[in-house]
Amino acid sequence: NAGVTQTPKFQVLKTGQSMTLQCAQDMNHNSMYWYRQDPGMGLRLIYYSASEGTTDKGEVPNGYNVSRLNKREFSLRLESAAPSQTSVYFCASSENWGGQETQYFGPGTRLLVL
Amino acid sequence: GDSVTQMEGPVTLSEEAFLTINCTYTATGYPSLFWYVQYPGEGLQLLLKATKADDKGSNKGFEATYRKETTSFHLEKGSVQVSDSAVYFCALRRYGSSNTGKLIFGQGTTLQVKP
Numbered sequence: 001n002a003g004v005t006q007t008p009k010f011q012v013l014k015t016g017q018s019m020t021l022q023c024a025q026d027m028n029h030n031s032m033y034w035y036r037q038d039p040g041m042g043l044r045l046i047y048y049s050a051s052e053g054t055t056d057k058g059e060v061p062n063g064y065n066v067s068r069l070n071k072r073e074f075s076l077r078l079e080s081a082a083p084s085q086t087s088v089y090f091c092a093s094s095e096n097w098g099g100q101e102t103q104y105f106g107p108g109t110r111l112l113v114l
Numbered sequence: 115g116d117s118v119t120q121m122e123g124p125v126t127l128s129e130e131a132f133l134t135i136n137c138t139y140t141a142t143g144y145p146s147l148f149w150y151v152q153y154p155g156e157g158l159q160l161l162l163k164a165t166k167a168d169d170k171g172s173n174k175g176f177e178a179t180y181r182k183e184t185t186s187f188h189l190e191k192g193s194v195q196v197s198d199s200a201v202y203f204c205a206l207r208r209y210g211s212s213n214t215g216k217l218i219f220g221q222g223t224t225l226q227v228k229p
Contacts, residue, residue: 004157042118042203042219043158058216090157103217105150105157 002026004106006091012112013081021076021109023091029104031097032074033058034066036087037108043090049074050097081113116141118204120220127194127227135189135223137178137204145206147171147180147187148217152201161189161202194227201225 007022025032030051035043035058045058047066055066063085065077074093078085089109094101121136139145146165150158162171167182178189187204204220 040221042205042221043217044219045216048216092158102160102163105159107155107157 004091004093004104006089006106006109008109009107010110010112012114013078014114015082017081018077018079019081019111020078021089021091021111022073023075023106024073025091025093025104026072027093027095027104028071029093029095030071031094031101032068033092033094033103034064034074034076035090035092036060037090038087046076046089048097078111081111083113085111086113087111116145116206116208116218118206118218118220120202120204120223123201123222124224124226127225129196129227129229130193131227133189133191133194133198133225135202135204135225137187137189137220139185139187139204139206141185141206141208141218143208145208147178148205148207149176149178149187149189150203150205150219152203152222154200158203194225196227196229199225199227 004025033048034046037043049055049068052071067075091106092103094103117140148163149161151161152158162173164171164180170179176191201222203222205217
C-alpha cells in the first residue's frame, strides 16, 4: 500500500535549469495538490487539481507549472529554477475537493537550487 | 485572509511531561481545524481534526478542542514519549466558498522529547 509516492527524493539544480517533480497516488483519489515547505512558514499551496483534467493556482504559483497526467499522476515543473525555489516539496491527495476528506501526503522532495 | 498562528519552537520536554502546543486562527465562517504531524524524513500525517465548535479531536493520546470563542485549537498530551518527537502543524480548511479544499497551515512547532 504505497499511498502517495514522489520522485526524486533529493535534487540539486543550477540556476536556470529545469526539472519535473513526479507524484503518483494509488488510492483512486480525485484531488491532488503540490505544496512547498520553507522554514518558519509552514506549507504553502502551489497548485492543485480538484479533479482529473483540471488544475488551479494556489497561494504561490509563480515559477511553476503543473500537469495532471491522469487520475493517478500530478507533476510539478520548474522551467527555470531560481535559488528562491530551494525548498521541500510535498505532494498530497484527497478523495474529493471541498469535503471533509483527509489529505494524504507523500514523503517530499528536497530541492536545492544553487 | 485566513491564517493560523502556532507557538514558536522548539519545545523541549522530558519523557512523561505534559505537552501543550498553542494554535490560534483567523478565518471567516466556520472552518474545520486539523493537527498534522511530520516525523523526521517523512511527509505529513493527519493526527486529529475537529469540524465544529466545541468538538474535541483525539488520537494516540493527543487531544485538541475547537474553541470558537477564543479562536483556538491547542494540542495537548498528558505524557509525551521520545517517539512523539516531530514537527506539529496546525491547519484550517474553510467551507462554503470556492476555496473550500485548501488547507492553510501554521508555521509548525518542533517537539523534542528527551529520555
